[in-house]
Structures are given as C-alpha cells and as structure tokens.
Amino acid sequence: MRKQLIAGNWKMNGTIDETKTLLEGLLSGSFDSSKADMVVCPPFTALSYAGNLLKGSKIAVGAQDMSVHENGAYTAEISAGMLLTVGVSFVILGHSERRQYHAESNQMINAKAKVAIEAGLTPIICVGETLEDRESGNTETVIGQQIDGTLFEFSAELLNKSVIAYEPVWAIGTGKTATPEMAQDVHQFIRNRIAGIDKEAAEKIQILYGGSVKPDNAKSLLSQPDIDGALVGGAALKADDFLKIINSL
Ligand code: PEP
DSSP states (O other): OOOEEEEEEEEEOOOOOHHHHHHHHHHHHHTTTEEEEEEEOOOOOHHHHHHHHHHSSSSSEEEEESSSSSSSSSSTTOHHHHHTTTTEEEEHHHHHOHHHHHOOHHHHHHHHHHHHHHHHHHEEEEEOHHHHHTTTTTTHHHHHHHHHHHTOOOOOHHHOOOOOEEOOOOGTHHHHHHHHHHHHHHHHHHHHHHTOOOOHHHHHEEEEEEOOOOOHHHHHHSTTTTOOOOEEEEGSSSSHHHHHEEEEE
C-alpha cells in the first residue's frame, strides 16, 4: 500500500509575513500522518523561515527548483547543498512553468533529479501534456517521452527515492480538472512505463496528480488506484483548503 503525499506548490507567492500566517494556519490544524505526508514548497526566500518554523513538525519543506551545479559562477542559482542547510527535503523539478518559461528540457530535469537524490533530497519530477497534445491524441506519446527522458538511466534505487507528478498543463491554474478517470488512465500508463525500468519500483513509486485540485474534487481524484497524492497550486495558499484536501483521504 503506497502512502499518499500532499504537496503544496506556492509558486511566486509568500512573503515572510504571508508564510508565517499560512504555516501557522497549517500547524493549528490537524491531519492523519499515517495516511499521508504533507510538504509545503514556498519560494526560495521563505525556505529558511519555513524550515525553522516546521522543524520537528509533521510538515516537510520542499523547494520549487534547484541548480544542477554544486557551486560556482552561476548567478542567482541555488544548489541542493544550500537547500539542505535550511531544512529542505523535497524539490519540485520540471514543473511545466519551468519547462515553458525557462526552457527546461527532460535531459536537464533528469540531471537535476540525479543531483538532488545524490544530495539526499527527494525530487518531485513533473510531467504533463498540453491541451494541443491531448486534443491531437498525443497524450501518451508526450508523457512517455517525458518519463523516458526525465528517468533516463534511473536504477530501481533512484526510482525508490523519487516521486512523480502528473500535471496536465491545461488543468494548471485554469479551474479545469482532469476527470478522475482521465487522470487514472495516465497514472496507470506512467506506472506501466516505469515498470519497464523496474517492476517493483513501479509498484512503490508515488505518482501525484496536479491541476486545479480543490477540497471539493480531491476525494474523487485521490481515491483512484494509481493516484498517490496531489501537487496543489492555488488551493495550497489557503491553510483551510490545503487541510481539507489532505483530510479528504
Ligand atoms: C501546480 O502549479 O502545480 C498546480 C497544480 O496548480 P493549481 O493547483 O493551481 O492548478
């Protein structure tokens, strides 16, 4: 039985004051950590604050990206090692907004994921098709290429230390959600594709769904057999909504 993981991607939201309010809201609520783990991914400037505030709590901290490099002349970049020093244990990699606005390729995401795992971080590796891909019947081709590319030369050991997030680009921040059946089909496809690398690891790996997950649709999505949690954007910015999502399990 795979444990569920509910991760909040705050994107470019969260001053220190806002981070304090949101995290205090989450800390004052409750959830059953035997059913699901909770991760919050604030922007880089709030990670240290979040790491300190959440130390010893049931809530883990994730970053939204990281550099593939260890250190050196890479202006504005943040390394895996730096993230570890502020209490980060997860990192989102290859979010569609990084792919779209920063030209992140499957190859780059693959390299970053290996660096993250080597450093001791758990990568949340994102894949997802555009509306055009879906409407032209290319969802499986595109997702297959993204899985093959981002997991290139992954061993079972690396898979066991990774999380996948399926986020249809057309459902992110749009209020449009994949139906539970549509999402389940792609999740099953992803798991089968990973089974081509290692069957046991494919059974164990958590595959999260992302794309307008809200308190009112969380239960039907999360009850699908191959959906092992959610990567939540907008609804992760309200403590009550995020708690309702994790408590819908
Ligand atoms: C996301 O950006 O990862 C996301 C799923 O956003 P939203 O929930 O707002 O669609």
